[in-house]
Amino acid sequence: MVADEPGLGKSLQAAAYTTRHHYKTLVVCPAYLKYNWEAEIEKFTYAKSLVIESDNLPTPMQIDNTEILIINYDIIHCPRILSLLSNTILDCIVCDESHYLMNLKAKRTRATMQLVRLIPRKIFLSGTPVKARPSQFFTQLNALHPEIRDFADYKVFRVKYCGREKIHLGKKAQYNENCLTELHTKIKPFYIRRLKKDVLKELPAKQWHPILIKLTALQQEAYQTILNSDRYPNPLVKITVAKQYLANAKTPLITQKAIDTIELEKKVAIFSQYVNVLELYKKIFREKAVMHRGQMTGKERQANVKAFQEDPNITTFLGNIITAAGYTITAAHTTLVNDLLWDPADHDQMSDRQHRIGQKFPVNVYFFLYRNTIETQIYELLCEKRKVTELVQGDRKGKLNTIIDIRQEIMDSIETKNYLHNSGSRLE
Numbered sequence: 346m347v348a349d350e351p352g353l354g355k356s357l358q359a360a361a362y363t364t365r366h367h368y369k370t371l372v373v374c375p376a377y378l379k380y381n382w383e384a385e386i387e388k389f390t391y392a393k394s395l396v397i398e399s400d401n402l403p404t405p406m407q408i409d410n411t412e413i414l415i416i417n418y419d420i421i422h423c424p425r426i427l428s429l430l431s432n433t434i435l436d437c438i439v440c441d442e443s444h445y446l447m448n449l450k451a452k453r454t455r456a457t458m459q460l461v462r463l464i465p466r467k468i469f470l471s472g473t474p475v476k477a478r479p480s481q482f483f484t485q486l487n488a489l490h491p492e493i494r495d496f497a498d499y500k501v502f503r504v505k506y507c508g509r510e511k512i513h514l515g516k517k518a519q520y521n522e523n524c525l526t527e528l529h530t531k532i533k534p535f536y537i538r539r540l541k542k543d544v545l546k547e548l549p550a551k552q553w554h555p556i557l558i559k560l561t562a563l564q565q566e567a568y569q570t571i572l573n574s575d576r577y578p579n580p581l582v583k584i585t586v587a588k589q590y591l592a593n594a595k596t597p598l599i600t601q602k603a604i605d606t607i608e609l610e611k612k613v614a615i616f617s618q619y620v621n622v623l624e625l626y627k628k629i630f631r632e633k634a635v636m637h638r639g640q641m642t643g644k645e646r647q648a649n650v651k652a653f654q655e656d657p658n659i660t661t662f663l664g665n666i667i668t669a670a671g672y673t674i675t676a677a678h679t680t681l682v683n684d685l686l687w688d689p690a691d692h693d694q695m696s697d698r699q700h701r702i703g704q705k706f707p708v709n710v711y712f713f714l715y716r717n718t719i720e721t722q723i724y725e726l727l728c729e730k731r732k733v734t735e736l737v738q739g740d741r742k743g744k745l746n747t748i749i750d751i752r753q754e755i756m757d758s759i760e761t762k763n764y765l766h767n768s769g770s771r772l773e
Contacts, residue, residue, distance in 0.1 A: 346443070346469040346536045348470075350538075350540050351670070352541060352701025355472065360382075361389070363437050363439065369413075370435065371435050372441060373438065373440050374440075375419075375442050375445060375670065376418075381643075381671055394413040397416040399426065414430075418445050421453055427459065436464070437468065438466070438467050441671070443471045443474065444471045444690065446488065447485070449499065458488055477690065479528065479733070480506075486502075495531065520736075522736065538738055538740075548704060553712070558716065567590065588723075589619060595683065596622065599713060603615060612662070612677035614663075618667055619684065620665070622683055630663075632658075633659060635659055653674055654673070662674050664695070664698070669691070675699055675701060675704045679708075685723045689731040
């Protein structure tokens with residue numbers, strides 16, 4: 346497993362290794378990365394690659410004449426494709442963004458695991474192998490080394506390393522720091538993780554900026570109406586509706602921040618998990634913006650990334666946080682985060698689209714959080730989860746129980762006060 350931080354060239358390392366040894370290789374990756382893999386292989390190696398599409402399966406002759414086959418997780422479980430690959434003699438399988446396999450019951454996981462068992466060499470790539478909880482790591486470890494006793498049985502793994510993971514409303518998961526450290530020690534023989542600060546000492550810093558903002562009186566009333574409504578008896582549904590409301594409410598503020606940034610730095614990236622929010626920003630910035638989201642084809646996404654990187658007239662990149670992995674947008678060095686997901690790994694992947702090889706300026710990531718709402722609570726939860734994932738991945742040594750009061754931290758932030766003073770009144 347190569348678990349280098351995002352931006353250190355994991356895909357290039359895997360391509361170099363497999364082509365150097367002339368291994369016939371299957372690359373399994375998210376759909377939006379298929380053509381990125383094809384481009385990287387063409388640019389850096391002499392190997393011939395072939396992208397497999399569900400509606401146009403390659404012939405046996407095409408497969409025989411190709412060194413690297415590329416397919417996405419979404420279609421690998423299709424019976425015709427799985428049969429074709431199972432009957433192809435392969436030397437190596439590369440699972441890119443291997444955290445996609447964390448769900449044991451998913452069709453893509455079962456199909457990929459079937460192929461992994463048949464192929465002698467396995468390389469897993471992920472800058473965020475543990476997205477939020479140690480249990481999400483099990484499938485990857487089981488696929489790589491099922492002969493290791495702790496990784497052979499999910500129940501054994503959960504009892505030993507996962508503590509009380511299930512989170513009830515008002516309660517937090519509990520982990521044993523010694524057990525997590527032991528897990529990291531056990532994976533060391535086959536696990537490589539390098540951090541940017543250790544490898545790319547010339548890479549400028551990345552700074553996280555939580556910006557506290559305030560709902561207007563009317564917005565606060567609407568927000569409380571959602572929380573007090575009987576229409577949503579399920580608490581998770583109510584939280585989701587509240588999150589969506591807050592995501593839409595802050596678009597004017599983020600739009601102004603984006604305009605200010607473009608005037609100074611020329612380019613900016615905005616991320617959201619909601620398609621309607623991205624579409625709203627697209628209407629605002631029009632032809633000066635490109636989008637990267639799941640509903641687009643891989644070729645469309647790659648073309649938009651290329652346009653943002655190379656076209657000086659394209660100033661705004663609109664990305665879906667959920668699909669923010671594997672591509673490079675170093676043309677900008679400011680990221681504006683519209684809303685929050687539940688896993689710190691998603692935000693790491695998002696911010697590392699800019700903070701990677703080729704970046705010449707410090708990268709600033711701004712989280713806009715409404716005061717006294719679910720957003721500040723989610724941000725605090727993300728900080729807690731990050732401590733756990735860092736301990737398993739080897740990024741942190743101890744201090745699992747140290748609690749960061751992020752709400753007090755952002756309220757005390759001089760930058761927050763200055764930004765709100767300078768921008769808040771005119772945006773209200």
